[in-house]
Amino acid sequence: MKNILLIIIICFLNQLSAQEIVGMKDLYVENDLTYKVADDKLFSGQAQHVRKNEHLVYEEYFENGKLTKSITYYNGTEKPTPASETEYYWETQTKRKETNYGLNKPTTEFKHYNKNGKKTLIEQYENDKLIYRCEYQKNKKHGTEYCLKDDGTELRIEYRNGKKVKK
Structure with a gap:
């Protein structure tokens, strides 16, 4: 029953x-x-x-x-x-998040947008491991750009308003 x-x-x-x-x-x-x-x-x-x-x-x-x-x-x-998937903000119907998928190897790229359609963040993963990440402000790199090189070493570059900050 x-x-x-x-x-x-x-x-x-x-x-x-x-x-x-x-x-x-x-x-x-x-x-x-x-x-x-x-x-x-x-x-x-x-x-x-x-x-x-x-x-x-x-x-x-x-x-x-x-x-x-x-x-x-x-x-x-x-x-x-799926090759790509895009989610939209309910109120404005502008892009909220775009996800791109690799066909030959397990790669995924996420692009995040604010309600005005401006890019705020890009992240890339390979085999669920972060290989690239960069924050944006007003569609310009702003913050720390993180890269994982082919040899496995990490690279970090600091940006302010789209310009590389010299150390």
Whole structure:
């Protein structure tokens, strides 16, 4: 009896979290809000661009007509493999965080933005190990730039308003 109840609860929760998936052509944008063509209502769900060979190329996620996330996929892989993922600020729909993934080796790059769309931080990881990090202010390097050289030695360079600070 407990197992049946658990299955019913899981199915119910799955229905609550299930998002509508439509094609990009099924949506239109007006006044920076996205609507579904079929009923002219604000769209919440997933929009996908899929090729004729059924290869998933790109998808966007929406909440109440506002873009929250987009994902671009690598071409030609058997299962959809993300190449990049972008998250957006709810209020302004400007980039909040951009993540780029390596295909051949396990590399990940994160780019963070403020609400005005200005870059604030770049981090790069290889095999989950930090290999590069740099802070930005007004889209200029500002703070400590950290690099991990190929031989494993660390390099730190200090920047102020885009200019290298001499030591």
